[in-house]
Each structure stands twice: as C-alpha cells, then as structure tokens.
Amino acid sequence: MSxxxxxxxxxxxxxxxxxxxxxxxxxxxxxxxxNLSDDQxxxxxxxxxxxxxxxxxxxxxxxxGRLGFYAPVSGQEATMVGSEFALDKNDFxxxxxxxxxxxxxxxxxxxxxxxxxxxxxxxxQIPEGVNVLMPQIIIGAQVLHAxxxxxxxxxxxxxxxxxTYTGDGxxxxxxxYEALNFAGVYKLPxxxxxxxxxYAITTPFSKQTAALSIAHKAVAAGIRGxxxxxxxxxxxxxxxxxxxxxxLKGEGATxxxxxxxxxxxxxxxxDTSKYRTKEEEGEWSEKDPIARLAKYxxxxxxxxxxxxxxxxxEAKATVNEQIKKAEQTEKMTIPGxxxxxxxxxxxxxxxxxxxxx
Amino acid sequence: MAQMNLKEAIRDAMRVELxxxxxxxxxxxxxxxxxxxFRATEGLQKDFGEERVFDTPLAESAIxxxxxxxxxxxxxxxxxxxxxxxxxxxxxxxxxxxxxxxxRSGGRYNSPIVFRTPFGGGVKAAELxxxxxxxxxxxTPGIKLVVPSNPxxxxxxxxxxxRDNDPVxxxxxxxxxxxxxxxxxxxxxxxxxxKAKVVREGSDVTxxxxxxxxxxxxxxxxxxxxxxxxxxxxxxRTLVPLDIDTVIESVKKTNxxxxxQEAQKxxxxxxxxxxxxxxxxxxxxxAPVLRVAPPDTVYPFAQIEDQWLPSPATIIAGVxxxxxx
Ligand SMILES: Cc1ncc(C[n+]2csc(CCOP(=O)(O)OP(=O)(O)O)c2C)c(N)n1
Numbered sequence: 001m002s003x004x005x006x007x008x009x010x011x012x013x014x015x016x017x018x019x020x021x022x023x024x025x026x027x028x029x030x031x032x033x034x035n036l037s038d039d040q041x042x043x044x045x046x047x048x049x050x051x052x053x054x055x056x057x058x059x060x061x062x063x064x065g066r067l068g069f070y071a072p073v074s075g076q077e078a079t080m081v082g083s084e085f086a087l088d089k090n091d092f093x094x095x096x097x098x099x100x101x102x103x104x105x106x107x108x109x110x111x112x113x114x115x116x117x118x119x120x121x122x123x124x125q126i127p128e129g130v131n132v133l134m135p136q137i138i139i140g141a142q143v144l145h146a147x148x149x150x151x152x153x154x155x156x157x158x159x160x161x162x163x164t165y166t167g168d169g170x171x172x173x174x175x176x177y178e179a180l181n182f183a184g185v186y187k188l189p190x191x192x193x194x195x196x197x198x199y200a201i202t203t204p205f206s207k208q209t210a211a212l213s214i215a216h217k218a219v220a221a222g223i224r225g226x227x228x229x230x231x232x233x234x235x236x237x238x239x240x241x242x243x244x245x246x247x248l249k250g251e252g253a254t255x256x257x258x259x260x261x262x263x264x265x266x267x268x269x270x271d272t273s274k275y276r277t278k279e280e281e282g283e284w285s286e287k288d289p290i291a292r293l294a295k296y297x298x299x300x301x302x303x304x305x306x307x308x309x310x311x312x313x314e315a316k317a318t319v320n321e322q323i324k325k326a327e328q329t330e331k332m333t334i335p336g337x338x339x340x341x342x343x344x345x346x347x348x349x350x351x352x353x354x355x356x357x
Numbered sequence: 358m359a360q361m362n363l364k365e366a367i368r369d370a371m372r373v374e375l376x377x378x379x380x381x382x383x384x385x386x387x388x389x390x391x392x393x394x395f396r397a398t399e400g401l402q403k404d405f406g407e408e409r410v411f412d413t414p415l416a417e418s419a420i421x422x423x424x425x426x427x428x429x430x431x432x433x434x435x436x437x438x439x440x441x442x443x444x445x446x447x448x449x450x451x452x453x454x455x456x457x458x459x460x461r462s463g464g465r466y467n468s469p470i471v472f473r474t475p476f477g478g479g480v481k482a483a484e485l486x487x488x489x490x491x492x493x494x495x496x497t498p499g500i501k502l503v504v505p506s507n508p509x510x511x512x513x514x515x516x517x518x519x520r521d522n523d524p525v526x527x528x529x530x531x532x533x534x535x536x537x538x539x540x541x542x543x544x545x546x547x548x549x550x551x552k553a554k555v556v557r558e559g560s561d562v563t564x565x566x567x568x569x570x571x572x573x574x575x576x577x578x579x580x581x582x583x584x585x586x587x588x589x590x591x592x593x594r595t596l597v598p599l600d601i602d603t604v605i606e607s608v609k610k611t612n613x614x615x616x617x618q619e620a621q622k623x624x625x626x627x628x629x630x631x632x633x634x635x636x637x638x639x640x641x642x643x644a645p646v647l648r649v650a651p652p653d654t655v656y657p658f659a660q661i662e663d664q665w666l667p668s669p670a671t672i673i674a675g676v677x678x679x680x681x682x
Contacts, residue, residue, distance in 0.1 A: 118659070349652065352652040352653060
C-alpha cells in the first residue's frame with residue numbers, strides 16, 4: 001500500500017489528528033468543512049449547548065437523588081452531538097453507557113433517558129422507529145452488536161450504516177478486536193467511533209495501550225483507521241460523513257479515533273483530583289468544542305451570546321419538565337418484571353408472582 | 358486489635374500477604390494508583406511498588422488469563438474483576454482455564470489465584486453491578502468459592518484464599534464494605550475455607566444463609582424471638598466446599614429449615630443445600646425445606662430492587678410457613 005498523503009489516515013507511522021476548526025474558530029482545513037446550511041449550523045450549535053446544560057442539570061439532579069446512575073458528558077459534545085448529526089435518521093446507534101446524547105438526538109425521549117438513569121425499565125423501551133440500543137453497561141459488547149447489525153444491513157442490501165461508540169478503555173477489550181476483525185472480513189457498513197478522552201475511570205491512556213494510536217488498531221483488522229480532533233465538531237462530522245459514504249459504497253468499516261476530553265468526573269462517585277491535574281484540565285478547557293463553534297458562528301453572524309443564554313433557558317425548562325414526567329411515570333412492579341422475562345410467562349414464574357401480590 | 362470494616366479487613370489481609378510472600382501480586386482495572394473504584398487496594402501500590410500492584414488495560418479475559426499464566430510461573434496473583442457482572446468477559450479464563458489447570462496438567466501446574474469481585478444488591482447500582490452470580494461459579498469443578506459476611510471472617514478467609522494452591526473466587530458484598538466496623542486482629546490469622554459457622558443458636562428452625570443475607574436472617578431471627586420462636590442462623594461462609602455437616606447437625610436439632618439467598622431462586626446454592634439435606638437428614642424433617650430468594654428474573658433495575666431482594670419480612674413469612682406445615 002502506498003503511503004498516505006492524508007495525515008489523519010493511519011498506516012504504520014504516527015499521525016496528526018484531523019482538525020478543521022481551530023480553537024479560535026478559524027477554518028484550518030478547507031477541504032474538510034462539512035457542507036451544512038446556516039440553519040443546520042445553528043441547529044448543531046443549539047444541540048451542543050442544550051446537551052451541556054442538560055449535563056449540568058443532570059449532575060445536580062443526581063446530587064439531589066432524583067437521578068441514579070449517570071455518566072457526565074461535558075467536553076464531549078462535539079463527538080456525541082456531531083457524530084449523530086452526520087447520520088441518517090435510519091442509521092443504527094449502539095451506544096456505551098456514556099452515550100445518552102446520541103440516543104436522545106436520534107429520537108429517544110429525554111424523560112426515558114431519565115427513567116433509565118433512575119433504574120426504571122421503561123427507560124430502555126425504545127420507541128418504534130428509533131434505531132438505537134439502550135446504553136450498554138458491558139464495555140465492548142455493543143461494538144459486536146453494531147457489527148452484527150451492519151451484517152444485517154449488508155445481507156438485506158439496505159443502504160444504512162451502524163455506528164457504535166466506546167472509549168479508549170473499551171478499545172482494549174477482546175470484544176472490540178473481534179468486532180473489528182469481523183467487520184474487515186465481511187466488509188461491513190459499520191463505523192467504530194472511539195472517544196478517547198484520555199482516561200478509563202482512573203487509568204490514563206499511556207497505560208491503556210502501547211499502540212501509536214487507537215486508530216492504528218484498524219490496520220490489523222484490514223479496515224480504515226482515522227484519527228481526528230474530537231473537540232472539533234467539523235472534524236467529527238466530516239469524518240463520520242466520509243466513513244458513512246464509504247460504507248454505503250461497499251468499501252467497508254472505518255475506525256475513527258476522536259481525541260477528546262471529559263471535563264467532569266467519570267461518574268458521580270469519582271474524584272478526578274486523585275489522577276488528573278488542574279493544569280491538564282485547564283489546557284483542555286481551552287479547546288472547548290462549544291466555544292470553538294460559537295466563535296465561528298459569531299463571526300458569520302449566525303450566533304450571539306444571547307442565543308446561548310436563550311438555549312440554556314430552554315434546555316433547563318425542558319429538563320425540568322422531562323424529569324417531572326419521569327418522576328410521574330407509573331412505578332415498576334415485580335409481577336410486571338416477571339412478565340417481561342418471556343413472551344409467554346412459564347408456569348413456574350406465574351407461581352413466583354404469587355409471592356408479590 | 359483494630360476496628361475495621363469489611364473492605365479494610367480485606368485490604369489488611371492483602372497487605373499482610375504482600376509483606377509475607379514476595380510472590381503475591383495484585384492487578385486489575387484501576388487497582389493501582391487510586392486503589393480501585395472502592396479503594397479496596399488503596400495505598401498498596403505506594404507501599405509495594407508498581408511491579409506488585411498494578412493497573413491493567415480494560416480487558417477482563419486478559420486479566421484472568423494473565424493470572425493463569427502467572428500462576429504457572431509460581432506467582433500468587435490476586436486478580437480483581439471490578440464488578441461481578443463483568444466476570445462474563447473473563448469466564449473462560451476463570452471457570453475453564455484456571456479451574457482445570459491442575460486436572461489438565463495431571464497436577465504439574467496449579468492456579469494459586471484469588472479472583473476478587475464485589476457483588477451484591479441493595480445499593481441501587483447500575484445494571485450488572487450487583488448480581489449474585491455464585492451459582493455459576495459453584496457449578497464449576499475445581500474452584501473454591503468464598504462469600505464472607507463480616508470483617509473478621511473476611512480477613513481470615515482472604516489470607517487462607519491467598520495461601521490456597523487452588524483458585525478461589527472471593528465475593529465481597531458491596532453493602533457490607535462500609536456497613537460497620539468490628540474488632541479485627543492485626544497481623545496474620547486464618548479462617549478455614551470450607552467451614553460454616555453457627556452465628557445464632559436456636560431450637561425451632563434453622564435459617565441457612567451467606568453474605569449480606571446472614572445479617573437479614575439475624576434481624577428476622579430477632580423479630581421471631583419476640584414471638585417465642587428460636588431460630589438458629591448458619592453462615593455458610595464458603596459455598597465450595599460446602600460445609601453440609603454443620604447444616605445437618607442443626608437440622609437434626611430443629612427439624613425445620615429455610616435457605617435464604619440473594620440470587621434468583623432456581624438451580625442455585627439454596628437448591629444444592631436442600632438436596633443435601635434430603636440426602637442426609639430427610640427423616641429428621643417435619644416440613645419441606647423452603648427457599649427464600651428472589652424470583653427468576655434478571656436482577657431488576659434499581660427502582661424495585663428493595664421489593665425483589667429477600668427481607669426480614671419475607672424470611673419471617675418463610676419461617677412461619679415451615680412452622681405451620
Ligand atoms: C466489561 C466491563 N468491564 C469493566 C467495566 C467497569 N467500567 C465502567 S466504565 C470503565 C472505564 C471505561 O473507560 P473508557 O472506555 O475509556 O470510556 P470513558 O468512561 O472514558 O468514556 C470501566 C472499567 C464495565 N462497565 N464493563
């Protein structure tokens with residue numbers, strides 16, 4: 001294979017991550033600017049600001065005991081919102097436990113996301129017509145599902161792709177390698193999107209792999225690997241669109257490594273000061289994906305600070321309304337749970353219901 | 358003596374053994390620098406260095422398999438699986454490879470490994486963090502299975518497990534990590550693997566349990582006592598090998614028994630204990646032995662786990678049933 005002229009496409013040497021938008025909101029890579037209308041650009045910004053506000057509210061709701069398990073996302077809006085934005089509504093999303101924004105922007109009602117967090121079964125009941133799985137707790141399992149779903153698209157000759165998300169940690173699981181390998185062998189229309197935020201709980205990237213990058217793991221599977229700036233929403237959209245087009249043309253899978261950072265802790269019960277430094281957090285906050293897009297849009301006259309304030313208010317109101325809806329949803333029952341085990345409840349389970357009536 | 362909770366007692370056991378035996382190693386996800394998501398190994402890397410206590414990449418099968426390889430090399434690995442639901446990723450290495458090493462090599466190699474994993478409900482954790490999966494392990498020949506219910510036993514059993522030349526699966530109940538402190542001797546002492554303990558004497562009914570459920574059973578027994586019913590409570594402590602003799606002795610005295618487990622009802626430890634009571638003491642029974650256990654559903658989302666898990670009330674109802682039979 002000839003050496004690539006494209007810096008972010010990996011072969012065997014180190015690569016620069018693809019950047020399109022600089023931290024000052026300047027275009028640094030004209031060829032890779034996604035083709036978006038002004039309205040689309042504003043919608044993208046809206047979703048990113050909304051997601052940040054929702055995340056902040058969710059952390060507070062968690063502290064008040066109104067949410068259960070919750071994994072913060074701030075800092076990763078470009079990877080989460082941007083990658084979903086580049087998809088078709090019918091593409092399939094297989095998320096990890098942190099990837100709630102992709103699900104919601106793909107059609108899962110927000111109150112169900114809250115129900116999921118509160119430990120209610122209805123939270124994972126995906127509405128008809130929304131092509132997503134519920135968040136996966138077993139790291140790496142969803143990567144295999146996306147591969148299988150993509151196999152289904154291929155067998156059915158359906159022009160759709162599956163995308164799946166995991167973290168830098170997730171890219172170490174055996175399941176991850178097996179999925180990549182199958183995708184290579186069967187040339188599947190699947191996008192493996194790794195959000196490398198530098199840490200798997202407390203374990204830094206340097207202890208996760210000795211590979212030059214996660215994108216390099218594509219090489220061994222015979223699929224395409226690219227590395228992008230995950231704080232740059234244009235780089236994200238451009239990479240996902242390109243991967244999608246290749247997949248639809250029958251050119252197979254792409255592994256995208258997006259280098260990003262999570263401003264908040266791993267989960268609500270984690271203390272970042274034990275393994276991260278303030279300096280590092282400060283450096284990354286200068287790359288904030290929302291500020292970066294805002295600068296670009298402000299220069300184009302498409303966005304103002306008032307717009308941000310307005311979206312924040314709107315997001316807060318929506319979150320309040322949706323959490324109330326979650327709180328008012330009828331409680332689960334044990335007989336209901338028992339009936340959800342099989343299509344037809346077997347006799348021994350019918351008997352077990354008697355203990356709970 | 359020092360006051361320790363269950364987590365501190367387990368950490369103390371590991372510290373004692375790291376000091377005593379240079380072949381003891383600890384590894385797993387996040388166990389090094391910060392000492393694990395529950396801080397069970399906190400401070401051990403600092404004191405024993407990165408060669409003996411270290412973080413691994415996020416890959417359970419590799420953690421299990423590395424333990425098997427290190428065991429062959431003469432080390433005594435303590436491999437942490439961060440939460441019980443993630444053992445499935447490592448199951449081949451634990452129940453097939455580690456558990457069969459002695460058999461497959463005709464005794465040439467063994468697997469002196471401790472697989473530590475937190476488990477246990479009632480803490481409203483996320484999916485798959487709490488399931489009681491001891492039944493899976495117990496069905497596997499070649500691996501020992503320990504579920505301590507208190508800090509004293511936890512330390513003594515952990516030291517025994519580390520010194521054992523066969524693989525030991527060591528389950529630590531999340532709800533007991535910080536539940537309470539008790540006097541735990543400093544330095545080394547062992548609690549024998551394979552011995553149950555009568556934690557409360559009684560003459561009317563035997564309640565057999567393990568892990569957190571021992572405490573729930575004791576609460577039920579205290580309530581029952583108010584109505585003049587004397588329940589004997591047995592803590593199995595070790596599920597493989599199972600100390601059925603202690604159970605049989607008690608049943609011969611009380612003639613009635615119930616088994617309480619946190620795992621789903623069917624095909625589990627409770628079923629095994631009942632089968633052995635039938636084999637060894639059926640003529641001593643005045644009533645069928647009952648299981649008090651959750652229904653055969655997946656461990657439910659947090660919202661209804663309190664109703665799903667056995668409670669003092671469901672245990673009392675079970676006791677009344679065998680008394681009124
Ligand atoms: C199979 C499995 N092992 C371990 C865990 C526990 N765990 C939850 S999140 C996490 C770290 C994940 O890190 P990464 O994949 O980098 O994603 P990030 O949280 O950084 O987004 C671990 C070890 C799990 N959920 N599943």
